[in-house]
Amino acid sequence: MNGNVIDGKAVAAKIREETAAKVAELKAKYGKVPGLAVVIVGERKDSQTYVRMKKKACEEVGIASFGADLPESATQAEVLAVVAAFNANPDVHGILVQLPLPKHIDEQAVLGAISVEKDVDGFHPLNIGRLAMKGREPLFTPCTPLGCMVLLERCGIPIKGRRAVVVGRSNIVGMPAALLLNKRDATVTVVHSATPKAEAEAICRQADIIIAAAGQAQLVRGSWVKPGAAIIDVGTNPIDDKTKASGYRLVGDAHFDECKAVAGAITPVPGGVGPMTIAILLRNTAESGERFLTGAVKVSGAEKKQERKGLAKLLPTREQLASPLPVLAAAVGVAAGAVLQRATAGRR
Numbered sequence: 001m002n003g004n005v006i007d008g009k010a011v012a013a014k015i016r017e018e019t020a021a022k023v024a025e026l027k028a029k030y031g032k033v034p035g036l037a038v039v040i041v042g043e044r045k046d047s048q049t050y051v052r053m054k055k056k057a058c059e060e061v062g063i064a065s066f067g068a069d070l071p072e073s074a075t076q077a078e079v080l081a082v083v084a085a086f087n088a089n090p091d092v093h094g095i096l097v098q099l100p101l102p103k104h105i106d107e108q109a110v111l112g113a114i115s116v117e118k119d120v121d122g123f124h125p126l127n128i129g130r131l132a133m134k135g136r137e138p139l140f141t142p143c144t145p146l147g148c149m150v151l152l153e154r155c156g157i158p159i160k161g162r163r164a165v166v167v168g169r170s171n172i173v174g175m176p177a178a179l180l181l182n183k184r185d186a187t188v189t190v191v192h193s194a195t196p197k198a199e200a201e202a203i204c205r206q207a208d209i210i211i212a213a214a215g216q217a218q219l220v221r222g223s224w225v226k227p228g229a230a231i232i233d234v235g236t237n238p239i240d241d242k243t244k245a246s247g248y249r250l251v252g253d254a255h256f257d258e259c260k261a262v263a264g265a266i267t268p269v270p271g272g273v274g275p276m277t278i279a280i281l282l283r284n285t286a287e288s289g290e291r292f293l294t295g296a297v298k299v300s301g302a303e304k305k306q307e308r309k310g311l312a313k314l315l316p317t318r319e320q321l322a323s324p325l326p327v328l329a330a331a332v333g334v335a336a337g338a339v340l341q342r343a344t345a346g347r348r
């Protein structure tokens with residue numbers, strides 16, 4: 001921390017260092033390194049930047065990177081074929097499909113087609129379902145929300161029993177962040193686009209921890225913050241800035257100067273959560289590589305059978321199915337649906 005500003009770059013650098021050591025250890029032991037496949041569809045400039053950053057980061061820690069760049073016009077069948085090829089490639093231990101996808105592609109169908117054991121982004125319905133369940137853990141946790149939790153933990157900010165508010169409910173950040181905070185025993189409230197602004201402000205003002213992930217520049221103002229609260233800002237919004245050569249600068253979903261004056265701790269943008277997203281992706285990929293290389297997860301001709309066995313282990317118990325909690329029931333429904341779909345496909 002510099003004063004009350006959390007240095008995301010420094011924490012991310014430490015995680016990258018730990019990951020590089022793990023990759024070197026695997027290489028020495030098994031003569032192989034973890035491999036990450038990155039799939040991008042279309043020509044969005046921001047997505048291309050993130051994909052470039054991910055490939056460079058892989059190189060820096062010794063992870064092998066694989067890639068597929070598909071044009072904006074790619075069909076869903078083409079995207080699914082690329083995912084299937086990476087699922088079957090034994091040198092690939094992690095697969096991510098850069099989001100967002102073009103509108104004509106069914107995002108959930110693509111994410112659900114990634115082998116659950118290679119889902120280093122943690123967006124597969126089975127991994128999300130397990131994140132929602134008490135007593136279960138996903139194979140992978142989504143990188144940005146996990147990055148937020150690691151920042152809190154490594155900065156010594158307590159979570160258990162604290163009031164946490166998540167601003168935003170996206171599949172990539174808000175929803176999994178709320179599930180994670182709940183798993184770490186915080187008392188969690190989610191405010192979102194349908195929450196009246198005055199109400200969102202009043203709810204945030206009670207929070208010990210705010211995770212701002214609404215995708216709206218400087219939405220969270222100083223008046224929204226309880227003195228001493230921790231603010232983890234996930235937003236990366238470009239706003240006009242004539243003093244910059246590019247003509248713009250990035251700001252978060254929190255008004256940095258106003259919030260910094262009140263908060264006990266705050267992440268900057270850039271240099272806060274962003275670098276953590278990529279560091280956690282590398283860590284998830286190294287963990288996946290280790291599972292495959294140690295034989296904890298198998299890739300072979302019998303892959304389908306293994307996969308079904310793995311999926312069976314992920315099925316909810318009778319007790320979990322009977323849970324009255326609507327969020328749990330919904331997650332179980334999604335997960336069970338996906339299992340049935342996969343198991344049926346395997347029998348065809």
Ligand SMILES: Nc1nc2c(c(=O)[nH]1)N[C@@H](CN(C=O)c1ccc(C(=O)N[C@@H](CCC(=O)O)C(=O)O)cc1)CN2
Pocket residue numbers: 049050053096097098099100121143144172236250269270271272273274275276277278
């Ligand atoms: N398949 C995925 N798609 C997307 C994810 C994801 O986790 N998986 N997250 C975001 C984008 N993202 C990674 O993909 C990402 C965003 C921001 C950063 C980052 O390091 N930002 C820097 C600023 C970078 C700049 O100057 O442009 C920072 O905040 O310091 C990394 C990754 C959506 N899609």
